[in-house]
Amino acid sequence: TVGLSMLASGQVSILILLGYIIMAAKLSGAMGGVLLYLTEIFYLDARIARIGEIKNHELQGGEKAVLSDFNVEIKDVCFSYQKDTQVIRHASFTAEQGQVTALVGPSGCGKTTMLKLISRLYDADSGTVQIGGTDIREIHTDSLFKYVSIVFQEVILFNTSIMENIRLGRLDASDEEVIRAAKLAGCNEFVSRLPDTYQTIIGENGAKLSGGERQRLSIARAILKDAPIIILDEIAASLDVETEVQIQTGLNHLIQGKTVIVISHRLKSIENADKIVVMKAGTVEACGKHAHLLKQSPTYRKMIEKSNLAEKFNY
Numbered sequence: 001t002v003g004l005s006m007l008a009s010g011q012v013s014i015l016i017l018l019g020y021i022i023m024a025a026k027l028s029g030a031m032g033g034v035l036l037y038l039t040e041i042f043y044l045d046a047r048i049a050r051i052g053e054i055k056n057h058e059l060q061g062g063e064k065a066v067l068s069d070f071n072v073e074i075k076d077v078c079f080s081y082q083k084d085t086q087v088i089r090h091a092s093f094t095a096e097q098g099q100v101t102a103l104v105g106p107s108g109c110g111k112t113t114m115l116k117l118i119s120r121l122y123d124a125d126s127g128t129v130q131i132g133g134t135d136i137r138e139i140h141t142d143s144l145f146k147y148v149s150i151v152f153q154e155v156i157l158f159n160t161s162i163m164e165n166i167r168l169g170r171l172d173a174s175d176e177e178v179i180r181a182a183k184l185a186g187c188n189e190f191v192s193r194l195p196d197t198y199q200t201i202i203g204e205n206g207a208k209l210s211g212g213e214r215q216r217l218s219i220a221r222a223i224l225k226d227a228p229i230i231i232l233d234e235i236a237a238s239l240d241v242e243t244e245v246q247i248q249t250g251l252n253h254l255i256q257g258k259t260v261i262v263i264s265h266r267l268k269s270i271e272n273a274d275k276i277v278v279m280k281a282g283t284v285e286a287c288g289k290h291a292h293l294l295k296q297s298p299t300y301r302k303m304i305e306k307s308n309l310a311e312k313f314n315y
Contacts, residue, residue, distance in 0.1 A: 065139045067147055069132030070097045070228045070259045072118055077127035079117060087113050089282040090127070095275070097228070100260040102270035105279035105299065111263045112153075114279070115231050118261065119148050131229070149222035153234040155214040157206035162191055162217065163198040165206075169221035178224060184253060185220035187213075223254050230255060232262040267307045276300070 072095040079088040088110050095101035103111045116122050117129055120136050128135045136144055149169070157165050166178045166187075173181075179198065182188055190213050194200040206214040219235060232251075264270050271290045278285045278293060278300045286297035293300040 064143045065134060066143075067132045067134065067139075070147065071095070071132060072101075072229065072259055072261065073128075073130040073133075074114070074118070075128045075130065077114075077117065077124045077129060079113065079122065079124050081113075087282050088117070088124070091279070091282070091284050092127075093275075093277045093284050093287050095259055095261050097259045098257050099274035100255065100262060100270075101275045101277060102273040103261065103263050103277050103279060104267065104270065104303065105285075106303075109279040110282040111279055112233055115150075115152075115233055115261065115263065119150050119231055120144055147227055148229045148231060149225045149227040150231045151215075151218050151222050151233065151235050152231075155206065155218040157202060157209075157214055157217060159201065159204045161196075161199045161201055162187075162194075165202065165217055166220045166224060169224035170226070173224055178220075181220045181224035182217075184223050185216045187216045187220050190216075219251075226254070227258075229259045230261070232260070232264075234263055234265065267304060 074091055074093050077088055077091045078086060080086045091110070091114065093101075103114060105111055113122075117124055118136075120129075120139075120141060123137055128137075130136065131139070131144075131147070158168075162182075163175065163178055166182055167173055169181070170177075175198075179188070182191060182198070190209075191197055191200070200208075202208050206217065209217070215235060222230060222232075262270065262273070270276060274289075275287060276290060276293055277287050278297045280299045285299050286293055288296065294304065295301075
């Protein structure tokens with residue numbers, strides 16, 4: 001507006017005004033780039049500090065161990081992700097070899113965190129997690145992971161073939177062993193429809209597969225590994241009923257004689273577990289079988305009542 005007024009009054013010529021506009025545009029673009037870099041510089045300190053935290057993070061210690069007893073004991077365990085907020089508070093229970101132990105409780109009560117402590121993805125702040133009477137902090141993670149198969153809700157897959165993704169469960173497995181594990185996990189039904197079957201490249205984190213298909217590959221890995229301790233976190237969350245039945249058949253072969261610890265929000269699927277551990281606000285409210293907990297655990301009783309109501313709901 002000022003430039004047009006000056007042009008109209010004869011104070012500047014059209015060439016000078018155009019030159020000014022071009023210079024202003026160039027300066028504006030340059031300043032935009034400078035401001036962008038200034039923003040990055042402000043974040044740089046935080047990024048450098050984070051890198052320092054990672055480099056200075058204390059590595060988990062422990063010795064190589066040969067275990068023969070696979071009872072898992074949680075003894076007065078406390079844990080916090082952040083110093084101010086305790087996620088697990090003085091929790092204690094035992095998951096025995098040859099049995100299925102189910103963890104149940106409201107969302108956010110610490111079930112998945114407990115599984116991460118058992119598999120030593122984190123170390124407890126206090127108390128102990130023991131396998132066969134040995135504190136897992138005394139066992140090197142290379143040794144520990146040989147004894148544990150984990151199927152978490154969040155599946156990690158790689159941009160390679162289905163065959164190689166499953167083989168990560170046991171790197172020396174033959175193709176026949178991989179395919180057998182895949183069939184037990186219910187994978188063969190969808191793999192057989194793919195153009196290159198087990199050699200199909202599935203994309204980064206299994207981008208070319210559905211959620212249920214990715215979950216089945218993760219279960220196939222666990223079946224192939226055949227570890228004595230099986231940890232299952234909501235494995236049926238992404239599966240339809242038919243596929244869940246197929247997988248259950250495979251899991252029945254997998255869990256014989258093993259220590260199985262499972263989380264499931266489908267309470268019907270864990271009613272027959274050998275032991276049910278009810279968690280509430282990071283601690284263990286009660287342990288026992290289904291009938292016992294209906295009488296002794298208000299939290300479990302309320303969850304069963306809500307589950308029954310949900311089943312009766314009609315759209």
